[in-house]
Amino acid sequence: MSYSFRDHTADIIVHITGKTLDDIYSEAGTALMDIMYGKSTGTGIQRTVSLKNSDPDTLLFDFLSELLFLSDSENIVFSSIVVSLSLPCLNATLDGEPFSPDRHAGGMEVKGISLSGLHIVKDEDGYTLDILFDV
Template identity: 30%
Template structure:
């Protein structure tokens, strides 16, 4: 586990580290799942894929986490066991640069767990930076 949950006034924060962008995005997503549920069953739920694009790297992290919260609500499943296959800078259809992520997660039915509602990801104090060869992230969630 490359993340740590931290209390943050009325919210909760995830501090994470990783050797690559894929690792750091996955670690923060795993932290979101841990903030939502203390104990995640390992024998239930099916994997699903998702893709997210944004114009900046930090916006991609925000949009990825926001999409996981949205999918939780729409699918009535908590996304867990995150696998981020790729995070890369690409050229959009109009020729401008953008960031793109390909990932998957396992959806655990909310009825199978005792989950706390994480309402939203915030830009408040958000950090995503490379320090001494590894990536560090800090993200605050509204609970």
């Protein structure tokens, strides 16, 4: 389970690998927070997310968009993102801390999750995904 950044001229592409779809979702969420706020370990504020969609690609778009919305609207930096999928249902538990300019001002503002090329691929080792964030 890992993520790394790929080159894209205007925006940022994250390459994600995971053994399970749950891994892919939680890594994508962690990468999103990392891009915006840098690495964070703070906890104390919990949120839960429940969503439904039978298409795993669209469900991922909805999940990351919801994570972005919660983080931006409530000023929370989530450091723990645990996702449990049982398609079409997603349940996620998020744990984080309030945004602090001293600790979290190192990142880029993600404006949205692009649907461009958004497709989770299954292979013999599990799953991979390239996802584009508008920054």
